[in-house]
Amino acid sequence: MSTNIIDRIDREQMRFDMPDFRVGDTVKVYIRIIEGTKERVQVFEGVVIRKKRGKMNASYTVRKVSHGVGVEKTFALHNPRVEKVEVVAEGKVRRSKLYYLRSLRGKAARIKEKGRV
Amino acid sequence: MPNTMGLMGKKIGMTRVYSEHGGATPVTVIQAGPCVVLQKKTVAKEGYNAVQLGFSSKKDNRLNKPESGHAKSADKGGFYHIKEFRVDDPDNYELGQEIGIADLFKVGDLVDVNGRMKGRGFQGVIKRHGFAGGPAGHGSKHHRAPGSIGCSAWPSRVIKGKKMPGHMGTNVVNKKNLTVIDIREEDGIMLVKGSVPGSKQGLLQIFTK
Numbered sequence: 001m002s003t004n005i006i007d008r009i010d011r012e013q014m015r016f017d018m019p020d021f022r023v024g025d026t027v028k029v030y031i032r033i034i035e036g037t038k039e040r041v042q043v044f045e046g047v048v049i050r051k052k053r054g055k056m057n058a059s060y061t062v063r064k065v066s067h068g069v070g071v072e073k074t075f076a077l078h079n080p081r082v083e084k085v086e087v088v089a090e091g092k093v094r095r096s097k098l099y100y101l102r103s104l105r106g107k108a109a110r111i112k113e114k115g116r117v
Numbered sequence: 118m119p120n121t122m123g124l125m126g127k128k129i130g131m132t133r134v135y136s137e138h139g140g141a142t143p144v145t146v147i148q149a150g151p152c153v154v155l156q157k158k159t160v161a162k163e164g165y166n167a168v169q170l171g172f173s174s175k176k177d178n179r180l181n182k183p184e185s186g187h188a189k190s191a192d193k194g195g196f197y198h199i200k201e202f203r204v205d206d207p208d209n210y211e212l213g214q215e216i217g218i219a220d221l222f223k224v225g226d227l228v229d230v231n232g233r234m235k236g237r238g239f240q241g242v243i244k245r246h247g248f249a250g251g252p253a254g255h256g257s258k259h260h261r262a263p264g265s266i267g268c269s270a271w272p273s274r275v276i277k278g279k280k281m282p283g284h285m286g287t288n289v290v291n292k293k294n295l296t297v298i299d300i301r302e303e304d305g306i307m308l309v310k311g312s313v314p315g316s317k318q319g320l321l322q323i324f325t326k
Contacts, residue, residue, distance in 0.1 A: 005306060006130050006146055013135055034138070056133050081139035 010056045015078045021060075023048050023098060024091030024111050029062055029075060030083040041083055044073055047091065047111060049098040063101060065109070070102060090114040119229050119291070120203040123324035124150045124221060125172035126307075128232070130317050134298060134308065144298050144308040147230075149222075149323055151305065153193045154214045157207035167203045168210050171196030172320075198320055219302050221325055226297045231322040232314035237286035246280040290314040294326075 021027050029044045046064030049072070058077035063070060075082055091111040101109050126149035133141045156169035171188070173196060180188070180195040188195045191213040204210070222228065242248040242263040251259030263282070267275050292313055299308040313321060 005148075005304060006132050009134070009146065009308075010132055032139075076141065078135070079139065079141070080135050 007055075013056065013078060013080075015080070017084075018077060019085055019087050021048060021085065021087045022090070023051055023096055024093035025087050026089040026091065026111075027062060028086040028088055029073075030085070031075075032081050032083055045088065046071075046073075047098065047101065049101060050074075051096075063098075119324045119326075121229075121324050121326065122168075122202050122204050122221060123229075123322055124152050124216065124218065125170060125198055125200060126150065126321045126323055127173075128313060128315055128317055128319050128321055129306065131312065142298060142310055143312070144310055145313045147307050147309060147313070147321060147323065148305055149218045149307050149321075151215045151217045153191055153196070154210045154212055154216070155188065155191045155193075155196070155199060157210060157212065158201070159207055165203065166205060166207050167201045168207050169199060169201050170216070171199050173197040200322060202324075217302065218300055218305065218307050222297050222300060222307060222323075224297055224300055227294045227326045228297060228309060229291055229293045229324040229326070230295055230309065230313045231289060231291045231324065232319055234286050234288055234290045234314045235316050237284075239283065240285040241282045242280060245282060245285045248280075 025048050026046065027048055031042050031044060032039055033042050044062060044064070046062040048060055049063045050061040052059045056078060059074055060077060061072055061074045063072045065071070090113065092114045093111060098111075126147045129146040129148055131143060131145050133143050135141055150172065152170035152172045154168050155171045158165060158167040158169065160166055171191075171193070174193070175184075175195040175197050177185070177194060184195050193213050193215075210216075237244070241261055243250050243261050248263060250261050251257055251264075253260060263280075266279055266281070292311075295309040295311055295313070297307060298310050301307070307323075309323075315321065
């Protein structure tokens with residue numbers, strides 16, 4: 001009974017419009033950010049290296065290499081500031097957490113794309 | 118304990134809510150009220166002004182005779198929890214009146230939440246009193262010990278009140294100035310920012326400021 005109340009509060013805020021992306025996929029995350037008084041959309045494109053499960057607490061981490069520097073951003077799955085997530089490419093990986101990408105550079109850090117069936 | 122009006126409630130659990138502008142706020146969900154006025158206490162009779170509230174109603178066959186006799190004047194049945202709240206003027210309330218969340222609180226208010234902390238059992242000085250402890254390595258053998266507890270020949274005893282290991286928890290804790298994030302009257306629940314003392318399903322008192 002009592003956990004139902006929390007489930008209900010959570011479900012009101014959950015986003016069911018998220019695409020079904022997986023670890024290893026390359027995604028574009030459209031984030032609404034406020035600069036001064038103006039609001040604009042920033043795109044963060046990279047590889048999903050981790051998905052954390054949970055209801056309201058679920059999150060994912062996107063990694064990209066920008067000007068030779070690795071950048072990782074972690075987003076809450078249900079964050080309303082994220083306008084949308086777009087899957088650019090599906091990757092073929094054999095790990096659930098791609099932390100090994102952090103120690104790789106250039107060609108070695110590529111992820112094989114999933115073959116179309 | 119603050120000398121203000123309040124309600125009794127039950128801790129349901131914690132979650133997070135997003136504000137309009139994106140930030141996530143950790144909140145505790147509290148089932149607060151409805152409470153029923155069982156008795157009014159006045160300066161003339163009892164020496165102080167207060168109202169006695171009952172929360173969480175109890176079946177008639179579970180009441181003993183003194184309980185059912187006490188509940189008779191309000192005529193709303195018996196209650197599991199009965200507590201007093203200090204008010205300026207008890208005549209603003211009537212016996213048997215039901216008080217809900219919306220009567221006392223609104224979104225944005227600050228409230229004090231009072232509850233019995235979870236028991237921690239027998240704990241050392243680091244957890245119980247926040248001592249720093251000793252070095253972990255470099256040959257040190259002084260890790261989580263309290264250190265010296267006083268002088269030697271004089272006074273030849275340990276000063277009273279010295280912080281030492283012992284039982285921790287199950288004491289009443291009053292958490293002050295929590296913001297009310299949301300009130301849902303239809304469910305009888307309120308969301309306050311941050312954590313509150315006690316376990317889930319534990320009894321809480323929520324005081325107005």
